[in-house]
Amino acid sequence: MSRRILLLSPKYYGIENVIGARLKSLDYEVDWIENKNFHFDYHVSKTNLRLLRRIYFLLFSPHIYHIKRAIKKLEGKSYDVLFSINAYSVSPYLFKKLKKRNQSFHSILYIWDSSSMYNWTSEIKLFDRVYTFDPDDAAKYNISYKPNFYVKQDDGLTSFFKNDLYFVGKFNLYRYLVIEQINDMAQKKDITLFIKLWPWYKTFYHNYFIYFFLKRIKASKELIVEYVSNYEAVEGIFNSDFVIKQSISFDDIQRHMLNSKVVLDLPYPKQKGYTHRLIDALAKGKKVITTNLQIKSEQFYNSDQIHLLDSVNPNIDFNWVKEDVSFPADEFILNLELSIWLKSILNE
Known part of the structure; x- marks a missing residue:
């Protein structure tokens, strides 16, 4: 008899649909609720407005309202x-509702963002088992470390190396400034780039008049510069060919990655966990350039395939980038394929 699973996961390039399909192939009956990232979320680690954010959640409880409607x-x-990826919409209310219908349900949390971005220490305590993609967070919170998964494509896509260097990801100023430096160097070396950055949120105080004022004063404080750049990215007025208004589809991401010689990986600063992008690239046998120095300690690290990048002073070997070469995927990476990954989490 099939087991029933409630998948609580963010919308992320359509990967939530792929996860649901894989769970069904593993003989689960699946329902999905969006694990929604709310404006003014007080779990954000880097904020100057934490008290105000807490008061907002206490008064309006947007996460509980969202779950009430979904359930x-x-x-x-x-x-x-209950299988939750991240904990944006998680609360004791959710567990109370699920326990009313089945006292013995099992709860599993997988965190694919670093604690340097979100702090979910209270939510972690609600779950039977908790995993994180970040080895530092695993040690810090005494939870299980499990690297991110990749999705194996079986649709006959073939590689023909249309692009030399590839990156697709969420917009932030840190990534944009690194990419601009790389672009300046790449243009001099006749390097073909496929790079797309898309804004993934509006700030709670996304407002033209605030933007206009902050733009006019030309302040250099990081928080203000981030606000101005994010506003322009969301509104489609950011002056760059790399910045787009909406994300591209999961299938297009796979296709463009496959048709590129090198995958650029720019995780958030202080993040030690490996991105989907990096794991997927290594599974495809791609060359990788990453700012995540943690990878040097891994048994699958190969300096011929993986180059490290200093985000402050990026220096890239463009002769290596131009080489038409691929690498066999390490067994460790192959075992992170989504179906295998799900079985290992759900059956432990």
């Missing part, structure tokens, strides 16, 4: 497993 649509269903 109401599930018509009284009970679940054997």
